[in-house]
Amino acid sequence: MTVARVIVDVPSRDTDRPFDYLIPDRLAGWVEVGSRVAVPFGPRTLQGIVTGIAEDADVAYAKLKPLEDVLDALPPLSPELVELAEWISRRWLCPLTVALQAMLPAALKGRSEKYVFPAFGAEWLEEEIVRSGGLLDALRKGKPLKLAALLKQYPNQGLSIKRWLREGKLEERQRVENQVSVKTVLTVFPQPTGELLQALEKVPARASKQRETLRYLAEHNEAIPAVKLAEAVGTTTTAIRTLEERGWVEIRPVTEDRDPYADRDFPSTTPMKLTPGQAEALTPIQSAMANGESRTFLLHGVTGSGKTEIYLQAIQRCLESGREAIVLVPEIALTPQMVERFKSRFGASVAVLHSRLSHGERYDEWRKIREGRARVAVGARSAIFAPFTKIGLIVIDEEHETSYKQEESPKYHARDVAVERARLHGAVVVLGSATPALETYDSAVYGGRDQGGEAATYIVMPDRVANRPLPRVHIVDMREELKLGNRAMFSRMLADAIRDRLAKREQMVLLLNRRGYATFVMCRSCGHTAACPHCEISLTYHRGSQNLRCHYCGYSEAEPKTCPSCESPHIRFFGTGTQKVEEALAATFPGIRVIRMDVDTTTEKGSHERWLTEFRERRADVLLGTQMVAKGLDFPYVTLVGVLAADAALRLPDFRASERTFQLLTQVAGRAGRHELPGEVVIQTYDPEHESITSVQGHDYIGFAERALVLRKQLGYPPYGRLICVTFSHESVPMLLSVGAQFASGLKGRAASLGIRHDFDAAGSSAMEVLGPVSSPIARLKDRYRFQCMVKYRGDMDASALVAETLADMGEAVKRSGVQVSVDVDPQMML
């Protein structure tokens, strides 16, 4: 007999290993690596994924339990994805089940449901259930009934049901069920027209509806959903059933896709004639694909250089060679505009995966991929797990975007996963950006120093399509404005530019860089700021509900009228929210039409798309927003981009702060003048000499990158070293310090025993420094204190494994202490 190795869906380190189950005869042939199965686990039935099959496993068969069920006819994961999950769990230190679950659509994150049925005969039922006829009838049928539903329907019988279970009169069974299932539609399949016409003769004239239905079906001789048919002839589905009884039609459930784009038309496009620059960029990508090399390219092209057309033509070549393609774009760039460019070129073979789809829609898009009906997947981060089997190309657009790193476990980076997946498939990766991450740039230009993995090939496109100029960038020193008595939100230059565009009926994008600058509350008399009592985080003011909220734990309190510390009435809401800008715009430029896009106005499903369509149809002059308006938008009439508070995020305690600011400003500047009309950018700042801001003016990515790399080198930050952040949390600080110190010395000892130097500054190829434990930037969260150890290392070593071994060694002690540990390998957010 064969044995299946199963990873059960319990995300804890104790169960993070395969468990063996016998494959019963009835399931033989259905169980493969990647199958989703239901297995008995202690008293429960759980979902699991088969990660291995052993033909003649050397185990004590007698002790093994059999699998209960295989949950899908087609395994949702392939052996390749299982292998990828194993790699992810080692690389980012998470339980394997967490990596496997990240690859499944939410609909398949099955949960276990309890069913009950009478254990023996029905006589006892009659004796016990005297008054509740409904329950009696339900149970008497003998079919397993969902326990939760029974308890809800017969709340008065709850106690009795429990007692019968205990007494063994009712038996319990568990089943793993999907959260969402395929959607089926009852469909009517008519007999051929000739037979229907013959049938019609036998139907008496008074059965007019029946006659009408038959006539309709004879005329439109094709399958039709029962509901539609009933509607068309004004009858009921029950009436249609009688046609079935006579054998004139057949009624069967038919699976239907929930297509989120069903009501949209995508006019088809053909490949554009490439510019010489584009052609030159595409050639090495295509030849690598033709040769089946698994290579990574960095396509560094300024905004508007026509990167998307290169993606499209590379994908076309990939499809022609019989392989499949994945395109990742940042979540907020997944607008209909972006989707349209792919759907228009590749039609129905495109599946779209993003988080604004319902579970059902997402599941159906995913099934298109799994069942081979789609060959291009366009989506956000997790689309990297699209269940294709013959990948030829993976494109990551705006590869520098932070949203490609998942901040919860598994804390993977889609870029790294893409490179690994491409290796497994012999596929090509194209990383596109106008502002590549410094690590990627370094890898492409200098061969990747100590980042591990293979170097990327550098392709640069320094010009926009058709030699359209890059927009002119003006920097306005807001301190000067203040000196000259302008206390308004808009500098004179920006205000003039806005008036000018209003007069010309052109459009504008205004960016409020709000990260790290949210509306916090401060007392102008004593400097008191409102902080969350459970987390060491400033509270954010929400005008709509007039309260202060913690964005980490959800704590909220009423807006204070006086300072809670000194009772001064001069308490003020600092920072500028988009709402305030909107009000200022209306006051300064009467009649201006503004669309505000931020987290508050885009929570509703589809709202994001609606705003953008409205703007594209020029029903507004200004698109005002946070980061959301900076990315991927392409509107021909936008000729002005204004940035309020460009330097807001520069002072964040994160070594990537200036890189992020430069990227954001360059991206938003790139929204201007993308078509015939030339563009202009006005950046308002209190720090006009800052490198991140002056480099935007000169459109000087390379200058910025080279200078930033010098600084990184001095500090040993990526790409000159790599980081692992290990965070410990607990209610007690002394406990944290002791566990943190134990970890730090354990890791140092382990490194030393391998001959790895501790001094990062000294010459030599490999080194590892362990910094801390120190208080985390967010020192307290949900009443738990947080301390971190930052591991900084370079050279050829498996640092993740060293950290994992060190933590495993501390295992029992840490567990008893109740300290929670979370590990972030290659952290992207230092906060």
Ligand code: ADP
């Ligand atoms: P990027 O993605 O690099 O920012 P896009 O792909 O959005 O640039 O291209 C910018 C604009 O140039 C788009 O409007 C696009 O339709 C147009 N474009 C791209 N390639 C060509 C080409 N070969 N010929 C004419 N127009 C092009």
Ligand code: ZN
């Ligand atoms: Zn005060």
Ligand code: ZN
């Ligand atoms: Zn809080």
